[in-house]
Amino acid sequence: MSKKAKRLLHVGMLVGLVGVYLSLDESTKRYLNHIGKQVPYLPYRYFI
Amino acid sequence: MADYDVIAIGAGLGGLSTAALLAKEGFKTLVLEQSDIIGGCCSTFETEGYRFDVGASIVEILQPMDRFFELMGKKREDYIDLIPCDPIYSFITPDGQRFSYPTDIDETTRVIEKIAPEDVEGWERFCDEALDKMDEMMDSMMLAPMNTMGEAMSMTIKNPNVMKFMPLLLRTHQAVTRSYYKNPIIQASVAFQSYFAGAPPEIGSGIFGFIALTEHLGIFYPRGGMIAIPEAMMKAGQEHGLEVRTGQKVEKILVNGGAVRGVQLEDGTEISSKVVVSNVNAKVAYLKMIGTDNLPSWAVKAIDSYRHSMPCPMIYVGLDTKPDLEAHHTVVTGSIDMMNEVWNDYYTKDLIPNSAMSLVCWPTEADPSLAPEGHHVLNFMCNAPAPYAPVGDNWDRIKDWYKEESLKNLEKMVLPDVRDHITYLEVSTPLDFERRLLSPQGSIYGLFSDMTSLAMFRPNARSRAVKNLYLAGSSTHLGGGVPVTIASGVITSRYIAEDHG
Numbered sequence: 001m002s003k004k005a006k007r008l009l010h011v012g013m014l015v016g017l018v019g020v021y022l023s024l025d026e027s028t029k030r031y032l033n034h035i036g037k038q039v040p041y042l043p044y045r046y047f048i
Numbered sequence: 049m050a051d052y053d054v055i056a057i058g059a060g061l062g063g064l065s066t067a068a069l070l071a072k073e074g075f076k077t078l079v080l081e082q083s084d085i086i087g088g089c090c091s092t093f094e095t096e097g098y099r100f101d102v103g104a105s106i107v108e109i110l111q112p113m114d115r116f117f118e119l120m121g122k123k124r125e126d127y128i129d130l131i132p133c134d135p136i137y138s139f140i141t142p143d144g145q146r147f148s149y150p151t152d153i154d155e156t157t158r159v160i161e162k163i164a165p166e167d168v169e170g171w172e173r174f175c176d177e178a179l180d181k182m183d184e185m186m187d188s189m190m191l192a193p194m195n196t197m198g199e200a201m202s203m204t205i206k207n208p209n210v211m212k213f214m215p216l217l218l219r220t221h222q223a224v225t226r227s228y229y230k231n232p233i234i235q236a237s238v239a240f241q242s243y244f245a246g247a248p249p250e251i252g253s254g255i256f257g258f259i260a261l262t263e264h265l266g267i268f269y270p271r272g273g274m275i276a277i278p279e280a281m282m283k284a285g286q287e288h289g290l291e292v293r294t295g296q297k298v299e300k301i302l303v304n305g306g307a308v309r310g311v312q313l314e315d316g317t318e319i320s321s322k323v324v325v326s327n328v329n330a331k332v333a334y335l336k337m338i339g340t341d342n343l344p345s346w347a348v349k350a351i352d353s354y355r356h357s358m359p360c361p362m363i364y365v366g367l368d369t370k371p372d373l374e375a376h377h378t379v380v381t382g383s384i385d386m387m388n389e390v391w392n393d394y395y396t397k398d399l400i401p402n403s404a405m406s407l408v409c410w411p412t413e414a415d416p417s418l419a420p421e422g423h424h425v426l427n428f429m430c431n432a433p434a435p436y437a438p439v440g441d442n443w444d445r446i447k448d449w450y451k452e453e454s455l456k457n458l459e460k461m462v463l464p465d466v467r468d469h470i471t472y473l474e475v476s477t478p479l480d481f482e483r484r485l486l487s488p489q490g491s492i493y494g495l496f497s498d499m500t501s502l503a504m505f506r507p508n509a510r511s512r513a514v515k516n517l518y519l520a521g522s523s524t525h526l527g528g529g530v531p532v533t534i535a536s537g538v539i540t541s542r543y544i545a546e547d548h549g
Contacts, residue, residue: 031220031250031251038501041349041500045500045501047346047347047350047512048334048347
């Protein structure tokens with residue numbers, strides 16, 4: 001696969017994910033926002 | 049030579065269970081409690097002839113407590129008189145409808161059938177899926193260490209049945225509830241557990257859904273008040289040489305070369321030990337008692353990332369009459385959406401909600417000895433969760449306003465003539481709770497609980513940042529609550545016995 005095709009695939013996936021996110025109800029969005037903010041800390045939390 | 053083998057900071061259920069079990073194993077063990085009474089959140093205080101529970105109001109899922117006494121070589125019945133509470137809950141809906149869930153599953157089915165016949169199938173499906181081998185699950189899930197990926201995998205391999213609970217763990221309480229029930233009243237009656245346990249249904253783990261069923265194994269009130277549980281554990285430990293000192297506030301956990309060497313009390317006294325068990329909030333233990341200078345930077349980042357669990361204002365009421373209630377617990381419910389709204393539109397914005405949702409606990413229904421003859425005791429939680437620092441105000445200033453608003457709610461929704469019968473009333477705000485228990489920001493369950501701060505992602509019971517430091521209680525696996533903090537003590541004592549026995 002060429003570099004251009006790869007980039008298009010990534011952009012397509014990103015657009016798809018944003019589309020899925022926007023189609024979710026407000027409650028699920030709040031849940032995902034909450035979890036999303038915590039995820040970066042998980043590697044640290046695992047070791048404490 | 050160290051003064052003690054083990055020092056436990058805090059005489060909550062986690063600290064006492066760990067310390068008692070280690071005393072039984074022959075460790076020279078000391079518990080230091082800052083307050084004059086033991087038990088932490090699971091405690092009882094006496095004033096003007098009434099005995100009020102500080103926080104915890106019942107005990108359920110008896111397996112961890114029974115395992116504790118079994119390991120101590122004792123019988124629970126010889127130490128605690130547990131009074132069954134039936135019905136489990138009484139509910140009052142926003143439009144004033146009242147109903148109760150009895151302990152008996154079939155009777156509960158009939159209650160659900162009257163309110164929402166369409167939800168009987170969901171209730172029966174939930175019971176069928178979860179009731180099977182529940183006792184076995186309780187033992188394997190609650191008393192197994194899960195502080196590492198390896199331990200979690202080992203527990204799952206030994207008990208493959210736990211896999212059937214994974215869908216609960218990985219989904220939200222709201223999603224689990226809605227997958228079984230359609231009627232908003234029934235949904236609210238099984239979704240409030242996460243709300244009062246410190247996370248709204250849209251964030252709380254689906255495992256909270258399990259509580260709606262485990263309660264049908266029985267909920268119990270210990271005769272003499274909730275303090276009867278820590279007192280029983282202390283007594284069992286003292287019979288094996290456990291030493292408990294109250295009114296002894298630990299200021300510092302002493303660390304040398306990355307390992308603990310004892311504690312320093314508020315008055316400067318140093319007591320040395322090989323092992324320190326922290327039964328205080330993990331953020332306080334690491335960031336204040338040990339101090340960031342004694343921690344690697346990753347550990348500071350990790351511990352700093354946790355949020356405290358919610359605070360919860362409480363009102364203690366003495367009455368000169370029997371209240372018109374049906375159960376030990378009366379829940380003024382709302383809908384799942386109302387619970388989420390309180391969290392998102394009020395609590396997280398540091399505003400006090402104006403919702404009528406509340407929890408009324410009536411301990412004298414089970415144990416009349418908690419009040420003078422003919423009198424009763426109520427513990428009332430209203431407008432919860434409420435912020436620690438309300439915008440533009442503080443709890444000391446708004447205490448009277450809060451008391452009045454809560455009484456109005458109590459009159460409107462639960463007991464219309466309550467004001468005429470009040471003989472004692474005390475409001476415990478999040479600030480009061482912080483002062484009484486040294487619980488930062490008045491948090492009642494240690495650290496906030498969601499999927500990202502449970503099991504191996506909660507501070508490890510065997511610290512990896514400081515050698516010979518161990519954690520027990522609500523800040524470590526399995527979180528806050530009477531049975532789970534006792535379970536944490538069983539797990540932590542096993543770690544220490546393995547490492548130092």
